[in-house]
Amino acid sequence: DIQMTQSPSSLSASVGDRVTITCRASQDIRQYLNWYQQKSGKAPKLLIYDTSNLKTGVPSRFSGSGSGTEFIFTISSLQPEDIGTYYCQQYDDLPYTFGQGTKLEIK
């Protein structure tokens, strides 16, 4: 299985801060990577697909980049409603696997 490792596992930042989360794959997954946001008690929601494509309706402060084995998720200016847990997910190979999650809190 392809292992997805996110860092950090948790982070605390202030409103307006630039936030970055890294997702590393155990092997080359090309650009087959998605990012999800999960708020407390809710189902995950797709934010970014295929590394860098913003889903329609998702605020432009969210972005993604990378390829191969290292991927970056960025929130350019953190907003209070962005608190939650963020997951990366690869689909280069079966089984589809997720990172362990990054819990984002507001300072």
Next chain:
Amino acid sequence: QLQLQESGPGLVKPSETLSLSCTVSGAPISSSSYYWGWIRQPPGKGLEWIGTIYYSGSTNYNPSFKSRVTISVDPSKNQFSLKLISVTAADTAMYYCARVGDLVVVPPAIRFDPWGQGTLVTVSS
């Protein structure tokens, strides 16, 4: 607007079978553009893909479930279902169904969107 809704027992005894259904509304499940899938999340933990199904009945499963899992589809009811046999406490989780796609692009994309609200299944005697 596409919506998915999970249903099924919230409590299952150890060694018995977990059975859940996902009802899709707002779009036909017999679309050639998408798979339909199940993902679970143990309490306080991360996400685990269980398997996906195409409207024709073709399936892909996570090998970690070995031969315990079966996903089926009923296009006439616009539903798909999950069966997990011989459950243990480790199968206690929130179970989500989701649309999986996009199969129209080249190569096909596998993204889970949207998700149902989830249903908590507890395995306990």
